[in-house]
Amino acid sequence: MADKQMTTGYIDSQNGDAQEESLRMVSARPIEGEPVSDEELRPETLDGFIGQPRLKAQLGLFLKAAKKRDVAPDHILLAGPPGLGKTTLAMIVAHELDVPIRVTSGPAVQHAGDLASILSSLEAGEVLFIDEIHRLPRAAEELLYIAMEDFRVDVMVGKGPGASSIPLTLPRFTVIGATTREGMLPSPLRARFGFTAHLDFYPQEELEKLVERSAKVLGILLQDDAAHQLALRSRGTPRIANRLLRRVRDWAIVHDLPQVGPDDVKQALALYQIDSEGLDRLDLAVLKAIVNSFDGGPVGLNNLAAMVGEEAETVETVCEPYLVREGFLVRTPKGRVATSKAWEHLGRKPPEDVMKLF
Secondary structure (H helix, E strand, C coil): CHHHHHHHHHHHHHHHHHHHHHHHHCCCCCCCCCCCCHHHHCCCCCCCCCCCHHHHHHHHHHHHHHHHHCCCCCCEEEECCCCCCHHHHHHHHHHHHCCCEEEEECCCCCCHHHHHHHHHCCCCCCEEEEECHHHCCHHHHHHHHHHHHHCEEEEEECCHHHCEEEEEECCCCEEEEEECCHHHCCHHHHCCCCEEEECCCCCHHHHHHHHHHHHHHHCCCECCCHHHHHHHCCCCCHHHHHHHHHHHHHHHHHCCCCCECHHHHHHHHHHCCCCCCCCCHHHHHHHHHHHHHCCCCCECHHHHHHHHCCCHHHHHHHHHHHHHHCCCEEEECCEEEECHHHHHHCCCCCCHHHHHHC
16 A cells, blocks of 8 residues: 555656646747747837837827826727737737736637626736627627626526526726728727727838848848848738748748848749739739730629639639739729739730720
């Protein structure tokens, strides 16, 4: 029996050491020589956030006023296309206020009870970040209305005729909602946000600064004009810029390059079929289909999608926004039409009628 206890104690000791080692390995503290994660590319302060100068000024004033009043700030809505920094700004707000942040998303909240559980566990001043808030279920939206305005949540107890509602008072907190489709938000929900921030696509100069900052964090030495070449291909989006920078880093590692020059950027991204305008394989396939197969258009979305072998929704939501914004494509009542810029980008002379239109 004693031997068994000694053995058990030895095993427990070994398991404890293993558990301690396991906890140490997954610690949030960086280990010396450990590769930099994507999260570490995000700045922690508003001053370190590159781009969106008007928004930074507005948000900085908004947060300073709340800190001087010593109250949780009004709820914040961050709206804009994907990859422009909505999640990063939410993290910065929590850091500037020196409060915890709870992170969830609209699709993750499947029932009103899920949201009620999150709300009832919030502490005073805490930030609740809801990504893709426009995708919350209707029942959860109605629960959120009351929580944001009156700081209470009604908990249903029991079922059937005997069910009753018990109001639960919540401490004052701040909701930060992020959405890529502000028009899909119901008016009652949108009206409960005290501050709405619209993020715009980045100009090339700001993207260059962002690439240079990310390169320093990742330990990549960029030569003159290398950041410029990356910014040209980043479609005005920081997330794409950081993604392309990591692919260029892979190219430099494989080719044993101590520094990355502009020609290295061109060669690396050419391997991934990304051209000087930031167009990828699917973008070019769409333009070539319109120009080569449909003489520049107009062509319907379904026919175009069938020609490139993709779903119509993929072409409409992934390719078209950038192509239209950059002037390669226009939408008409009869279908999609390639502009003279698209013809010239493909190395072809546009017809006279296209030249007159654009």
